[in-house]
Amino acid sequence: MFPLDKPLVMGILNVTEESFYAASRAFLPEAIAMAAKSMLDQGADIIDIGACSTKPGASPIDEEEEMRRLGSALKVIRDIAPEALISVDTFRSAVAEQCVSEYGVQLINDVSGGQLDTRMFDTVARLQVPYILTHSNYDNKKTDINNTPTTSDNNIFQSTMHSLAQSINTLHLMGVNDIIIDPGFGFGKTLDDNYHLLGHLEELHMLDCPLLVGVSRKSMIYNHLGCTPEEALNGTTAMHTIALMKGAHILRVHDVKEAVEAIRIVEKLKHS
Secondary structure, rough: OOOOOOOOOEEEEEEOOOOOHHHOOOOOOHHHHHHHHHHHOOOOOOOEEEEEOOOOOOOOHHHHHHHHHHHHHHHHHHHOOOOOOEEEEEOOOHHHHHHHHHOOEEEEEOOOOOOOOOOOOHHHHHHHHEEEEOOOOOOOOOOOOOOOOOOOOOOHHHHHHHOOOOHHHHHHHOOOOOOEEEOOOOOOOOOOHHHHHOOHOOOOOOOOEEEOOOOOHHHHHHHHOOOOOOHHHHHHHHHHHHHOOOOOOOEOOHHHHHHHHHHHHHHHHOOO
């Protein structure tokens, strides 16, 4: 596992037309190179590349197309920044394996928590690659893993904790030791669920795994504030500050510079 002595910033790079935030998208090699270089120059510790959108209502692209997009982007980034720490955002084990074996990807970010591909846990165990385990209230009657329920879960924190603990135990028994947990803000949770979970975020440290928080420009911000994703940077920074004060180890973000600055301020406060 990479050092986590201070919070890290994971920059989001989407090589898909379906991503909910247009500014995070890049398709052509020149645009991909420019976006990756910009994030690294601004202080990103990790680049998280995704090719299959999980926004509400999106239909997943097929596996071949996902790998084609990822392969093109990974080649570009490896050419310009061969030592960069790269994560791939995928729920497909075959895609994860190819990205690790062919492009040296160092981290797998599975927003389904192993629910959409039962081979994922076996794959990361065999590859011995750090794995981001996301909690998702996935409804297997739908193709949409980012569905929004109509009623809140009064036990959202307890159910999230229980689900993550079970998966962590399974992964440990399979030989996976480098696990990062993501409570999955927005994945099968109402607005109130998301804020309840944020309010209890520090209690997830009981699971004894590094904690990743991905709230950047999400609906829990822009729906609550009555704005658009493009107008949600201020709310995002407020969320990041709260998450850092509650001990988040990694922030997954669209706006690297602002996240780096939030970390610098919170770290200064903690050590004053």
